[in-house]
Amino acid sequence: MSTRQMLTDSAERIFADHCTKALLDGAQEGEFPGDLWAVLKENGFAELATADSGFELGDAFAVLKVAGRHAAPLPLAEIMLGNRWLGSADRLVSVGLVDGDVVRDVPWGRRADAVIALDPSGGPPSVLEVTQVDSTGSNLAGEARDVLALTAALPLGSNEPGLELLALARVAQMAGALERILELTLRYANEREQFGRPIARFQAIQHNLAVMAAEVAAAVRIADAAVDALGGERFEFEVAAAKSRVGEAAGVCAESAHQIHGAMGFTHEHQLHHFTRRVWAWREEFGNEIYWRRRLGDHIAGLGADAVWDFLATRG
C-alpha cells in the first residue's frame, strides 16, 4: 500500500469518527470543533505540508479530498499551507483576502493564531501575527468566515503561488464532497419507495444519476490531474481548468441531488445540505469559474489557434 493510501485511510477514519451531523450543526452555530482539531494535530495532519514532514505536497491535497468528503468544519487547507509558508508546525493558521483596510473571508479568523492575507489584485502576500477581529460571519454553507483588521502586516517569506494552491485546495475538497453527494443520492434513491418500488427503478431517476456519476467522475479526474501538476510549469492552467470544470460539476450535482432527495433533502435535519451548500460555497472561493476560465482563455488565445491542440495534448 502506498504512503498516500495509508495517509488517506487514516484521514478517512478520523473524519468519519468526528464529523457527525451534530458536529457539523454545532460548527455552523459557531462551536469550534476543538476535539477534531486536537486529533488532527496529534496525528500530524497540521504539519503535513511542511518542508520536513516527509510527505509530498500532493499528499496534503489527497487528505483535503477526504476532508471534503466529510465536510470537516476546520480550515485544514489553510492550516496545512499556512504552516508550510510560515515554517511553523501546528498553529491554527488561516487565510483571507485583502480588501481595503480589512482581510475578509477568513475561516475561523476569530480562533486563528496567525492569518495570511492574499491580495487578489496581485500585491505580495502578508502575514498577521497579531489578529484583531473586525466582525464574525459565515459563508453560505455556514462555515465561519470572519473579517479582520489589516494591521501590523508583515511580508510573507514564501513565493509559492498562494491563490493557485488554495484554489486547488477547494477543488480537492469539492471532489471529495461531490463523491459523497453521489453516494448519498444513490443510497436514498435505492431506499425511498414510491408507486411500490424504489425510485431508483424509474428511468428518469436513473438518467439523472447517470449524469451525476459522469460529472463526478470528470471532476475527480481533473482534480487529480491538477494535483499531479504541482510544481510543474503548467500548474496554473491545470488549476484553472480544474476550478472551472469542478465548479460546473458542483452546480449540476447539487441540483440533481436535491431533486432526487425531494423535500426530505431540503430540510435542515437531513445531512445532504452540509455537502451541497459547501460545494456551492467552495466554487466561489479563490476564484469562481469565470475568473479561472478567463485566465485559461487569455493564455490559450495568446498562444494562437494553431497552438491550441499542442497545449491540450500533454502526456500526463
Add this chain to the structure above:
Amino acid sequence: MLQFDSMELPEETVALRSEVRSFLDSEHSHLTRRNSDFGSGHDPEFSRKLGAKGWIGMAWPKAYGGGERTFFERYVVTEELLSAGAPVGAHWIADRQSGPLLLRFGTEAQREKYIPPITRGESYFSIGMSEPNSGSDLASVRTTASKVADGWVVNGTKLWSTDAHRNNYMIALVRTEPPSENRHAGLSQVIIDLHDDGAQIRPIKNIAGHEDFNEVVFEDVLIPEDRLVGEPGNGWEQVTSELAYERAGPERFLSSFRVFVELVRAVGKDPLPHEADAIGRIASHLMALRRMSISVAGMLEAGKSPQVEAALVKELGNNFEKLLPEIARLAAPDGLSGDEERLRSFRSTFTDTLLGSPSFTIRGGTREILRGVIARGLGLR
C-alpha cells in the same frame, strides 16, 4: 464508484506524435475542409497513405500486417488525426471495430483474407446493425441468414450503414435461428461483400444534404459458407464486444474540435472577457475528457474490459461535442459586427459541425441507451 486512474502517456508516444504532425504538415491537399468528425471525410488515397505509415491496425499482430504497438500509441495517432480534421472516414470502422472483431472471433482464413488489406488502407468496412424497426433495441433485428447447401441466404434490410455505397464490406447482425424466449440467442454475424453479393444499396440524404448513410436491402442474397464470423448463435456476445471498442476513444469528444480552433482564430490573441471565458470553458472540458479517455486506453492496455467507464466517457463526450458549438457561436463576433470576411473560416466550420451534430448522441448507442448502461454500472438495474 467509477474510477478513472491517473495515466501518463508513455515516453515512446512523444516521437510518434511528432511524426504524425510532420506527416500532416506534408499532406495539406487532403486537409482542405478540416472537420474533426470521424465520419466526415472519405478519402481512400489518404487512408492508403496512413496504411503505408503503419497507422492502421497499429495494435494488431504483425502476422496480419499489424504493428503490434500499444493502445496508447494508437490513441496518439487517432487524436492527432482527428484534432487536425483529417479525412479518416474510409478506414475508420475497419480499423476501430471490424478488424478487432475478425481477429478475435474470425477463422484463420478470414484473418488472412480480410485483415492485411485493412492495414494497407485499401479495404473499408461498414456496420450492419440497425434496421427499419430495430435501432436501440438491437436484439429485435429481423434480417435472416438461412443455411443452404452452398452457404447462407440473406433476407432483410439494414439501415443507417455509413458509407455502404463506398466501402468494400459490411459485417451484418442477422438471425440464424427463429426468435425464442432468450432474445439474445440465435443471432450471428456475417460478412457481406458490398460490391459483388447483390445487395441493393440506396444512399439516404442527411440534413446537411450529404449522402453518407444508406439503406441496404437483401433479397435472397446468397453468400458463401465461409462468411459467417464466429460461432452461429454467438452474434450478441460478439456485437456487444464490438460496441465496447466503439465508445471511449477520442472521436467521442473531438467531433466539433475544429470549431474551437476557428473560434480562437476568430477572436485573435487579445480576447474580450466573454471570449476568453468561452475559450477557457471549452478547454476545461476537453482537458477533463481527454484524461478520462486516456485512462480508459490504459485499462484496455492492461487487458481490462471497461464497458461502463467507456459508456460514461461517451455520454460526457458526446454531450460536450454538442455544447462546444453552442458556446462558440455566442462567443464569436455576431453577424452585425461587419467582420464577416475575417469570420468566414469560423462560419463554415461551425455550419459543417452543427449540421452533423445531431448524430453525435445517436451513433454508437444513443445517449438514452448509454445512461442505461451507466445506471446498470451503478447497480440501479
